[in-house]
Amino acid sequence: MVKLAIDVMGGDFAPQEILKGVNQAIAAYDDLELTLFGDKTIISQMVQSNPRLKIVHAPEKIDMGEKDPITVIRKNKQLSLVQALQAVRDQQCDGLVTAGPTQGVIVGAHLIVRRIRGMKRVALCPVLPLFGGKNRLLLDVGANTEIRPEHILQHAIFASVYYQETTKIKEPLVGLINIGTEPGKGREQEKEVFQLLTNSPHVHFYGNVEPKELLTTPCDILITDGFSGNLVMKTMEGTAKALGLALKEEIGRNLMGKIGYLFMKNNLKRFKARLSPDEVGGAVVFGVDGIIVKAHGSSNGYAFSRAIHQARLAILGNVIAIMKEKLVVEEDE
């Protein structure tokens, strides 16, 4: 069985949408065993009792706009997120799915679940929207603003294991985010990471990738430091948002546009859906001793159920155990 802790109270539309996602996931996957951390009364109202569902009463939550989630997590052991993380630490659950605030999840995972022995840094790894038949991973997007080349190598290995075991695509292709494609481009950091990736037997290295190929590159995994990755991810979001607004404006500008819209309404809906994070699930915290999936704060029930599925695949794929072995091999080399 796949044992997952669920933070029922985290997210913009918690607990209702989270519980909808729980209902969908429990119906879809027979191998799931979920422990729900949240307000017992609300959970009992929204969720049918099921031998594969446990409830732990933990109604306290971090405000999604909390400026200092780290301090809040350190001080309040009653939070649904903290209790769910403790269940992972105590190996009652193999992983956690939460739509709570990103920095809180990363820090909580770090402080409570703790890093795998040998892993030097954790990384936050979202899945990019599907383009050209591919769901690419991008990491790190914010766990580390300053980082050493050997830590980036570890992240690349972790992402390769994760990708291979969750998609069953062998030897996923890893690209290094850079300002030019030729070897030797970039800062000292990129030059050193390029060498490490070239020499690693655990990574199938493609070379440098400029972010203008972000959604069209043959790579499965795009790797960089947490500062650069965060900028890339947020630039992608910002551009998509601005273009969406511009498209709406131009279509609404005259009658022809509005008539055309009536015809292609469904086409434009599908276009919008392709950029939606709902299909993909969430971002994974790589490096701690458990599968932690951070669903989008704005997750609806469907999106949250996809995030549960994502955690399920990583646990079925035995990602943590395989990574632990690679770390031992690496230490011996």
Next chain:
Amino acid sequence: MVKLAIDVMGGDFAPQEILKGVNQAIAAYDDLELTLFGDKTIISQMVQSNPRLKIVHAPEKIDMGEKDPITVIRKNKQLSLVQALQAVRDQQCDGLVTAGPTQGVIVGAHLIVRRIRGMKRVALCPVLPLFGGKNRLLLDVGANTEIRPEHILQHAIFASVYYQETTKIKEPLVGLINIGTEPGKGREQEKEVFQLLTNSPHVHFYGNVEPKELLTTPCDILITDGFSGNLVMKTMEGTAKALGLALKEEIGRNLMGKIGYLFMKNNLKRFKARLSPDEVGGAVVFGVDGIIVKAHGSSNGYAFSRAIHQARLAILGNVIAIMKEKLVVEEDE
């Protein structure tokens, strides 16, 4: 009169489209005096003689795909780009417009025209597509991969002078590209730049800007180091490209989409045009002793004429002289 050197041979569609741009610009602005560096025979065929046009025969050019434009520029003094830069250095012209390869233009400007006394680094500064009625500047996008906070401050001052004098908008608002909006976010570099920008009397500082607000921020100028800026710019390009493809795919998927397209064809054309670099002109090399505008490699005649206009505005605005004064004041402080 505004005296500009024109590199007729640089660009994917040179010399034909460049010369079309020259014809458009010379007809549009009575105060322009252009010196054309390129193949005399072709120029004479395409351009009508005019007392405000001079021709210097310089038919040699750098290949747009040249892997090492720097070496080529150092070795070959006959290149149209090199001769045009020399005309700026010798103060025969106040500036240069070229669609040649970016690295070649930056290095050539650096080696031949040279930095303004007191300017520590040059920066490449493109104009972002028009959104919300604003054309924002983004810099540096590639001249410096590693840079000190005080150099970024100089770039912010330069960009402020340029923006104010070319648009006549007083005290343009400067934002620092960062991974969060609160002060204290980012790497050591961002923290130090934040302080410098806060304390500078020459910059109207807004604070941190996340790139998800890239095209919607109230800021006129977005500042960062050359590595981060290059990633942001290329991510924007890549996202726009991928979304354009996805939109086309979804519309072409069925008959309703195709019928809808017939109605809103012009609306979609206007949407596409909003992302086009043609309206904006080119990127400016900040920091050298002359106005150097690098038009897009793929410039057509119209785009090139806009780049000429952009250089014209900077010269009429006396940008270099005003910046020199600020640098003297800064040294005295």
